[in-house]
Amino acid sequence: MMEGLTAIAGRIAPAIANHLWQSTGFAILMWLLTLLLRKDRAQARHLLWLAASVKFLFPFSLLVWLGTLSGSLRSSALPAGTAFTATLSAVGQPFAEGQQNSAVVYAPVQRSHSGSLMPVLALVWVLGATTVVVIWALRCRKAARTLRNACLSDSGIEVEALRRLETAMGSRRRIPLLRSIEMSEPCIVGIIRPVLLWPELLTERLSHENVEAIVAHELMHVRCRDNLTAAIHMAVEAVFWFHPMVWWIGSRMLEERERACDEAAVQQTSRPEIYAESLLTACRFCVESPVACISGITGADLKARILRIMSDQVDRKMSIHRKIALVATAIACVGAPLAFGMFGMAPDSTVLAQSAVPNLPKFDVASIKPHKDDPSGNMMMGVRYTPDGVTMSGMSLDMLIRGAFGLSEDRILGAPGWTKSERFDIDAKVDAADVAALGKLKMEERGAMLLPLLEDRFGLKYHHETKELQVYTLVVAKGGPKMAESKPVTGDAKDMPKLMMRMSGEGVSLEGGEVSMESLAHTISMQLGATVVDKTGLTGHYDLALHWVPEQGMRMGPKGPEGGPEPGGGSSTSPTGPSLVTAIQEQLGLKLEAKKEPVDVIVIDQVSQPSPN
Incomplete structure (x- = not known):
């Protein structure tokens, strides 16, 4: 029961926070307009205050939703991934959900207890x-x-x-x-x-x-x-x-x-x-x-009213400049949310790129080497975030690009086949002066730090386009989650990867501790090749073990040239077991729900083998 209440609260909390933020800003705007109209009739100022009050009952997200109904009018001239639209989204919805898409493996973060606090706040x-x-x-x-x-x-x-x-x-x-x-x-x-x-x-x-x-x-x-x-x-x-x-x-x-x-x-x-x-x-x-x-x-x-009555300080007719200001404000307040929905600038459609976060630290040194496969035939990949950088093992360039933009495979287009088959070991570090700033970054910002490295060492060039794709939402299944909450990790183990994937002839295994739902959603998206957005409302961190057998057409490892299986990397037999979607519901108590919507995609224009270290 408490888990269900926590899940519901986790879903609506970001929306409520955004609504309060927007309503407060709107009220401040109305106050500034009343100052502009302080010599005009009081009825005009009363209507402005009434608008500020009514705004608390009607969130801008309703107008954004109406804008999405006109998604066919979206224009590539205003892509969602630009710094301008990313800034507008960050200012208008600073508490938006679903923006923590990072690399394959996530570094540990401090365990959140906000989920247990939500029922208390609701009671208050x-x-x-x-x-x-x-x-x-x-x-x-x-x-x-x-x-x-x-x-x-x-x-x-x-x-x-x-x-x-x-x-x-x-x-x-x-x-x-x-x-x-x-x-x-x-x-x-x-x-x-x-x-x-x-x-x-x-x-x-x-x-x-x-x-x-x-x-x-x-x-x-x-x-x-x-x-x-x-x-x-x-x-x-x-x-x-x-x-x-x-x-x-x-x-x-x-x-x-x-x-x-x-x-x-x-x-x-x-x-x-x-x-x-x-x-x-x-x-x-x-x-x-x-x-x-x-x-x-x-x-x-009363005193101010009497003085105003006797001095007749009221302008009988509103000036044309003030009328223009009121009309422009009304158009902007209604038109801006509609435009956000119409042109696909909602938070779930944004792409986190280095241009949108210009003040990120940059890697001072980086070692990139071809990955050597495990003699046993098992394939392991991992990422470990360190205080001064990141260490990656067995990562394909395709995965690195997705991590840099925080996107699933289906939203990266035009990449040559070798970016999926050839894997690399990377060890990158920032300058000592940037270590403190690095420790304050979110996971998606750490992922975005890869973009300059890819542009410099792999010669990556790209552009944005819009495409209608299938998107999945990760929700709690009937009966509730089947994962146990993690105990806080201390000591040297806190820097170890929290999600480890193992692929063999028997299928795919995913195990981890201190795993957030954002981390899980991103890892699932990598396997499905489609965007997965966390809507579970679960704010804690969990221990989990997941095993499944890839369906026909779903890869068990990095693809070979032109999208074919990697030589020697797949199973020669046909193992039996649950599919990924079934395993998620049966083993974790979660569920994937699919829908189609227009999203921003990255089109690769140029990429090459890495330059020497």
Whole structure:
């Protein structure tokens, strides 16, 4: 049960983190626009804050998904592997999944305990959201009690002012007026069928002009549907109660909605001094409404409101430059995610190249030698990351290229046959000054460090193209994973390869400890020759043993020239046993799911035998 919850949390955690990051950035953008429009009408700023609030409910990934529906419009003029698109992806989705594609064997990393923390965080979120909802429910209950004790009124100066202003504003629906003996502020209650709740004792303190000014204010709340927008933001606050910016947005929305109604009421009554007097009197004797979705006359900074009313600091017409800025921002906010989906710039389609990470350390010295086969006929390959470099054994150039770009075999096109059959031993080290920086790199960044080496010693030249290919996702099968979590490795063993593959006449064996799901997904992709993306949500490290027999057409080792079997490298008999896909499900409790989608591929233009050491 706990493993299943951890898996689910692991899947959604990166998406939630990206959504919060994007929503925060969007809110900051809206704040900057409100500063630009600080001398314009408050209604415009209120709409901007409302957009910032609603953004928390709608992730940009929905627009990206809509963009992917137009995948046929993708253009090779904007390949996913460029530094520009990689930078945009990193900034827009810094917590994206599935970006740790590295070499065949992975160096050990510190064991993660975030999986066990996720259920705790989920419980904290539920408790916080429940607390917020309960507090609001109690406040709404108090307001409902006041409403039940109020009486419907068909006469009086308040009703006369209400009907007169409704006619002047062209309102089609008549709003009922309820009189209350409590000294709560005049307010609009309800979203679908709003009513005006009026404190009866307030009338004796106001003149006819004061009453009309306050009624005009409340009618503007109805016209602008302020109770509905406030209720929407209350839902945002309940879901994202832990985010400080959500509460800040709520205070800004309250302030701007009251200012917007002030401006409209002054324009309706044409007597700013009368309106200011009415506002001061109501705020002096009345109690503020308990919840934001009940729109009253109080709220925000009263002193600032009065100064703004009396000084008439509002521009009646928005300038053309500000209109252009608003339209451009709206187009960019909607168009950019659509473009990401349309042109295939989502994180799963990116290629990690040296150009996208220009500040990686470079190998200072590198030894490249032909690999000598094991006399026993067994073929072993391995990679060991050391503090100052990397040591590789039995690696084909095809594998090295895939490791440099973090891609599966089907996404490397145009490579000559010898790149799959000839294998090499490589020992590469960085300068002593770069050892500290090397230790901070991620696995995919260490793989990308191979690219300059391949360009220099193998004369590698390439370009990007787009092609529709089959992609696999690695998920947890029904019944849950069958792997045991690893114990932390210490001492000299921590630098040993964590995945070891052995190929013989009986099939293929893959064994390892402290193996992450990203490492496993990449190793499986090498055997399938297709992209495998980890979607298990398992964040721990595991001990595993996997044995399978390659299916017909699937190689048991590096291919020979022109894609044929390596001489002497395959089995002369036909061993029996489970296929790779079956073994993954039966022995590991995981499952592969296939789909087709357009992806970025690397086309090899030129490559040659390595230059001498």
